[in-house]
Amino acid sequence: MLIRHADAADLPFILSMAPRLAGVAQLPWRNDAEIMRFQRDFMTFCLSVPGSQSLLACAADGTRLGFIHVEPAVDSMSSETCGYVSLLAVTEDAEGKGLASALMAAAEDWAKAQGYGLLCLDVFASNERGRAFYARQGYAAETLRLVKPLS
Numbered sequence: 001m002l003i004r005h006a007d008a009a010d011l012p013f014i015l016s017m018a019p020r021l022a023g024v025a026q027l028p029w030r031n032d033a034e035i036m037r038f039q040r041d042f043m044t045f046c047l048s049v050p051g052s053q054s055l056l057a058c059a060a061d062g063t064r065l066g067f068i069h070v071e072p073a074v075d076s077m078s079s080e081t082c083g084y085v086s087l088l089a090v091t092e093d094a095e096g097k098g099l100a101s102a103l104m105a106a107a108e109d110w111a112k113a114q115g116y117g118l119l120c121l122d123v124f125a126s127n128e129r130g131r132a133f134y135a136r137q138g139y140a141a142e143t144l145r146l147v148k149p150l151s
């Protein structure tokens with residue numbers, strides 16, 4: 001497995017992971033189309049953030065297996081610039097082999113190289129596998145957004 005910087009040729013692969021990222025949002029008060037539209041818009045926005053970076057995990061033969069997207073952000077508590085992991089996904093077949101862990105390590109290297117003292121991220125509350133993964137990576141919840149549909 002190899003981790004490399006993404007280029008324009010990787011964009012179709014990155015965008016093809018939108019259904020996978022949207023699929024972990026089990027939010028009964030949202031419909032599938034709304035979640036998918038949010039995911040696509042969010043990805044388009046993240047990929048255009050100045051100073052942001054996508055890193056690809058590939059097999060030895062070049063097959064794309066996963067990616068992470070990192071970007072500069074402002075830490076709301078300290079007001080300092082920090083790193084934000086906006087997107088992380090691994091193909092279903094490549095799960096459980098340490099790819100996401102390796103991508104997170106690469107994200108940390110990127111953040112340290114920028115001089116940041118903090119990395120943060122958002123995760124759908126319903127994404128138990130993702131939340132357990134991040135907890136093992138040393139991430140702790142700082143705020144939780146609660147919603148109540150009004151009908």
Ligand SMILES: CC(C)(COP(=O)(O)OP(=O)(O)OC[C@H]1O[C@@H](n2cnc3c(N)ncnc32)[C@H](O)[C@@H]1OP(=O)(O)O)[C@@H](O)C(=O)NCCC(=O)NCCS
Binds near residue numbers: 089094096122133
């Ligand atoms: C969450 C996600 C990114 C994890 O990716 P992954 O590559 O499977 O993660 P890792 O392999 O690094 O770690 C996951 C598991 O593999 C195990 N593992 C790590 N290295 C391993 C290795 N070399 N060999 C075998 N297993 C390994 C880990 O112990 C961990 O165990 P678990 O089954 O208890 O979770 C992936 O499931 C995914 O893309 N999900 C959909 C999108 C998503 O949820 N994104 C994150 C939230 S935005």
